[in-house]
Amino acid sequence: MKMWSGRFRQPLDPQFERWQRSFDFDRRLLSYELAASGAHARALKNAGVLSADELISILEGLQQIGETFSHVSQKTRDMGHPTEVVDDEAEDVHHFVEKQLVVRIGELGYKLHSGRSRNEQIATDLRLYVRAAIDELRKLLAEVCGAFSDRADQAGSAAMPAYTHLQHAEPVLVAHWLLAYVEMFLRDAERLADCRKRLNFCPLGSGAVAGATLPLDRNFMAEELEFAGPTANSMDATSDRDFMLEFVDALSLLSLHLSRWAEEMIIFSTQEFGFVRLPEAYSTGSSAMPQKKNPDLLELVRGKTGRVIGNATALMMTLKGLPLAYNKDLQETQEPLFDAADTALGLLPLVAGFMKTVEFDYPRMNEAAQSGFMNAWAGATYLVGRGVPSRLAHEQIGKAVKLCLERNCELQDLGIEELQALHPAFDEGFYDCLKPAAVLAIHDVVGGTAPARVKQGIAAARKKVEALREEVNFHAHA
Numbered sequence: 001m002k003m004w005s006g007r008f009r010q011p012l013d014p015q016f017e018r019w020q021r022s023f024d025f026d027r028r029l030l031s032y033e034l035a036a037s038g039a040h041a042r043a044l045k046n047a048g049v050l051s052a053d054e055l056i057s058i059l060e061g062l063q064q065i066g067e068t069f070s071h072v073s074q075k076t077r078d079m080g081h082p083t084e085v086v087d088d089e090a091e092d093v094h095h096f097v098e099k100q101l102v103v104r105i106g107e108l109g110y111k112l113h114s115g116r117s118r119n120e121q122i123a124t125d126l127r128l129y130v131r132a133a134i135d136e137l138r139k140l141l142a143e144v145c146g147a148f149s150d151r152a153d154q155a156g157s158a159a160m161p162a163y164t165h166l167q168h169a170e171p172v173l174v175a176h177w178l179l180a181y182v183e184m185f186l187r188d189a190e191r192l193a194d195c196r197k198r199l200n201f202c203p204l205g206s207g208a209v210a211g212a213t214l215p216l217d218r219n220f221m222a223e224e225l226e227f228a229g230p231t232a233n234s235m236d237a238t239s240d241r242d243f244m245l246e247f248v249d250a251l252s253l254l255s256l257h258l259s260r261w262a263e264e265m266i267i268f269s270t271q272e273f274g275f276v277r278l279p280e281a282y283s284t285g286s287s288a289m290p291q292k293k294n295p296d297l298l299e300l301v302r303g304k305t306g307r308v309i310g311n312a313t314a315l316m317m318t319l320k321g322l323p324l325a326y327n328k329d330l331q332e333t334q335e336p337l338f339d340a341a342d343t344a345l346g347l348l349p350l351v352a353g354f355m356k357t358v359e360f361d362y363p364r365m366n367e368a369a370q371s372g373f374m375n376a377w378a379g380a381t382y383l384v385g386r387g388v389p390s391r392l393a394h395e396q397i398g399k400a401v402k403l404c405l406e407r408n409c410e411l412q413d414l415g416i417e418e419l420q421a422l423h424p425a426f427d428e429g430f431y432d433c434l435k436p437a438a439v440l441a442i443h444d445v446v447g448g449t450a451p452a453r454v455k456q457g458i459a460a461a462r463k464k465v466e467a468l469r470e471e472v473n474f475h476a477h478a
């Protein structure tokens, strides 16, 4: 039986009927639909609409549905997309549960829908879904951050060039470079937590648009589903999809970070750079050129970012221009949401796995960190230390670099007389300040690449990652 056929004189066009359904994709919300329906049933009993016996039958029916389709619920809990359950009549997951309930407990099953609307149900199911996805993603982010921090730890005193404009700039510790990504991913985790906080309110009891028509205890339903409270306005609650947009936007940023990382790793793995040796387990060959080992994982990470950002754009386009409150257009927001979540959930474990196995060519990185005048600013700083005004020091070192370019050598290869001819402040100490260790050491500020600071950075990052892990496990058990 349809949920709304009473006023219709004609059946639907069969093609339209099939086309307007959402069950093919919203069946993955089954376990959330069952949980929300349980909370609604209990509220109906408290409001005197269901007897104690009726409540028991309905709850048992819901539980049986959960058990019959436990593979679906399990997949949902694992954030997967169940495809096994087919129902050629179910319009959507809400209709599906009603039908299943009636098969099990008879006409009483129809009582469950008393005083509620699918508009509040889908809004609730989607919030529950996004909340679960956030918890899972934050867990995975903790793992990714852990992998990056471990590699930072292992990199020890290895240095590499840092680039600005993709030109040699200054040397940094490899660990410093890796920790930059940890910061980005920690911000992503925080953004997701922030989104979780804002979405964690329960639409149940909002009805179709104006609020429930029965005296349902909305605080009670919110508590049952571990929400912080009920949503404040029924029109907003039934039409709001901000939480999905915020979530997919957060995922866009996250994948954007991953994409930048992937791009760097691709560049660093070229023969020209040779800083990174691609792990065979995460690379593929060419069907044509026998010598090739291609960075497919990294390229797909970069490619999938376009897809996630596309989903965020699709959501915005669908939502713009919708009058309050529910419109069927909102059904179209589900697939971009699921696709973005699936994509991000798929990416993170692979990134962690890749990071654990990728090899860095430290000697080559160290070597690259010592050529191309990356100690020039350190040289200028030396002159500043000897009282030369910064602008003049910059100028003199620039002249020294020009000399080197003519001779095809580095600053440390210039003789002391030549340097003194440029400026009398040069002395033998200049050569010490150009050495790699000295160049790193002068960046001795909070967040700088001096080894002692990076050591603190690793410890601080580890602490933050540990806090994230604890928080995520807390939610998982809450």
Ligand code: ARG
Pocket: 022, 026, 092, 118, 119, 122, 326, 328, 330, 331
């Ligand atoms: N499948 C629908 C959706 O995803 C559920 C809500 C239906 N509401 C309605 N008024 N037709 O949006």
